Amino acid sequence: MTEILFIRHGETDYNKKNLYYGHLNPSLNKTGINQLKNTKKRLEGMNEKIDIVFSSDLKRCRESLELIELDENIKKYFSKELRELNFGNIEGKSYNEIGKEFPHYIDEMKNNWKYFKAEGGESLNDLQKRIVKKIDKIKEKYQNRKILIVAHAGVIQAVISYYLFNNLDGYWKFKLDNGSITKMVVTDDGFIYFDYINR
Template structure:
């Protein structure tokens, strides 16, 4: 069995203002930094064999403390970057709806193939993310890894690991600095053991 802890980055200013981030390299807010510290403490007593992160600042900052606590190098993998929201990045739901009427709701109900304006589809994102996850799993059995990345990317990973259609990816709530856990078994018998746990954050919880 392999244990994967799937961790979403802490809050950014764009998270708090409802702006789509995607590949834009937005740093953690003060609250996000505090959430990252709480997440680091949560993993202090968890045995880890590796910490792998998206290279975007908000994820790498969240992951760095976890790696340092365990004396592990922080590995970054560009395949774990967030879904590219293309022209939507930096805009709110309302701003997107005004420029591209109906398109944002179509994305939320799409089977994963709809490409965003100058961006990716969920299927594109899942393909590269699952390649990264597959390489981690191939490192060997009886290992435990912390993987830190982004909301949409993590949704595609969870869907891929437990064979949920991408059309249901937005049914998975994933708050800032939340922890999910998937147990990897032979024969595609993977188990979603924990989803969106924010118990370590106390009063620092934020939305999905």
Template sequence: MTTITFVRHGITDHNMENRAQGHTQNPLNETGRAQAALVAKRLAQESWDVFLSSDLRRARETAEIIARETGKLVDFYDERLREMDRGLIANTIEAERVQRWGANWHELDMKQETHAMMRARGRGFVEDIGTRFAGKKILAVTHGYFLGHTLKELMSDESTGIQMRNTSVTTLCLEDNGWCYLLYDCIRHLDES
């Protein structure tokens, strides 16, 4: 059986400030590192055939903490797992965007990746990895907005993938009729602490 378990990275100061992260290389904060340690302990209770991660710093840090606890090194970093490219608004908060470009900034071309582009990237990643590692148990560290839109695309369900929580665990299983959830946005490792 092919499964892909997605883990959203630990929390960052940018998350707490509601700052557009996109492809910025910002680190986890202290809470994010503690969250990553808790999810790592949880994931160490299972064995993994393939371990992938986004190459952005916050995901890499989360993956490195998981690798230390599980003893499974990251097999490779995959740019397809990156967060949505936020273009010109990366590293800004709403007030800064309004000050810089006006209240209607969202109507301007801010060179951002579109939802359609991100969904195609997510579907392409899942289809490729699911085929390349058929029958394997795959672990992938990624980002919330990217993961949410990937799930919307795969499940053909706009009600899914909303507000994926930091270090949440979501497991997909490939069945005859497509991908289905085995676990969705689970943070029991945080609740137990």
């Protein structure tokens, strides 16, 4: 049995302001730091013995991982492939700003949300393909291990939706709080289920 724990990074000021940001690189704010201190306690209480760690290479995930204070002997890998959705030319903007600057985007963002792609960015469909390719490699290579992945809401939502529905239909059905833990289990015969989501 292979177990993968996903942790969403702590809050940043960009989260607080409800900005669209994927590849921008802010640090955690005070709330985010406290969230991850609580995540550390929860993780310790669960008594999960982590074998290996993968994380998005962005600052908010790196800082979140540091706050969990795992044993320094555990191998940690940082990957661009685990980054949040690239929002292209709407990075760092609020929904209202997008409506003013790119009014032609709004209709597509609502009605074609799986395939909508801002200029210079990627679609949720692109994100899901990128993430699943990476997760499949990790779970194949590290069978029967306990793996920790520190990533972003969009990444984890894309993973849950893919392994439960085999598409993006479940993407908006799950809420993932900053600092929350989600556990995916791969059985020996390859069956996948989620032990819990957003704990």
